[in-house]
Amino acid sequence: MKNKGLFFTIFISLMLLLAACGTSDTEQNTQEDTDQNSQQADDNETASTHWNEIEEAGEIVVGTSGTLYPASFYPEESEELTGYDIEIIKEVANRLGLEIKYETMAVDGMLASLNNGRVDLVINDMEITEERKKQFSFSDPYKYSYTTMIVRAEDHSGIETLEDLDGKKAGGGATTVFSQIAEHYGAEVVTYGNATNDTYLRDVDNGRTDTVINDYYLQSLALKAFPEFDIVLHPDLKFHPTEQAIVMPLESNVLNEKINETLAEMREDGTLTELSEQFFGGKDASKQPEEDIVEIEGLDL
Known part of the structure; x- marks a missing residue:
């Protein structure tokens, strides 16, 4: 009888221990799920907030150089920016019901200006690279x-x-x-x-x-x-x-979606082709080139 009592006591102890472990694991998993959902909610809120702020202001701040012919430049004796990239973003903003404020700057400072909030997006013949995609959000290519x-x-x-x-x-x-x-x-x-x-x-x-x-x-x-x-x-x-695209802060998902929808419309109705032919001597840079292009080996971009 004593052995049976001892066995019963050990059995109950093990069951309580396992129950405690199970409860701990469940609580940990629940907390992890809560944290993950909370982070996702924060990310969604940040993505929506950026677009909401732009929409409420009715204005989008665009970083560009103004010195990159024929993508972004001032024609001689003119103070109005133009170029393939500039006319694209003008049309995008117009279709989204937004005014544009330009911030002209050297290319070396453009991505930093996205991080510090000086501009909402950058358009300046900016190439999509794997390293940049870790830090910024890119639209679909327009070139x-x-x-x-x-x-x-x-x-x-x-x-x-x-x-x-x-x-x-x-x-x-x-x-x-x-x-x-x-x-x-x-x-x-x-x-x-x-x-x-x-x-x-x-x-x-x-x-x-x-x-x-x-x-x-x-x-x-x-x-x-x-x-x-x-x-x-x-x-x-x-x-x-290369593929060139509009660059935005990494969390600007809503803004990116709206820009991509607009670029798709512009591609479908021929606007991208028309603008490209206007600035690139009749050539359509909105479509992939047919030439045999050499890939560079060992270049980490």
Whole structure:
């Protein structure tokens, strides 16, 4: 009888222990679910709040350079911004019933201005990259392109392959993807502030730099705008396909959804094609290029 009593006591103790453990696990899981739901609710509230603030103000603050022809620039003797990117965001804002306030700045400060709340979005031929997607929200692409380089006409600045960039000087912004490409191949990046295209191109022409690595469409139009410089697009180097999009703070889901819906309408009704052909010499940058473009191996963007 004593053994039976001892067994019964141990059995009851084990049951109580297991019940206690089960209760603890359940409480922990419940708390984790509560925390997760609370965080999700906070994220949803933040996403809605940003859009609600913009909608209530009736105005969206746009960061751009104003010096990137033909994406974002001031025509000669004009104080009104225009360009492919600018006309796109004007149309988006118009369809959403919003006015635009522009904040012009150097490209190096654009993403920081999103983080500190100075602007609601950035549009400036900004490339989508995996690293940027960890920190910011991107719209669907409004432009598809690839990368080229401007070199001196007489000798291509001594560059016949990407590997020949080693030891060369490349003009560009400090934080751009194009500067990362130059550095990847061993070039020295000569940085500028919010400089206009003629500054970059003149420096290749006079030998201060050897090349400017940038977007194909932008480079093509820049060359036509400054025929006095003895420079050309490199005839053999087409690399790093790109997608450009509007950039927003990471939590701006509602704003992103509304912009994507509007861009889809503009793509469907031909507005994107019409604007592209207007600014890119009849070419449709809103569609993916058919050229054979070289992917760069080992470049972490």
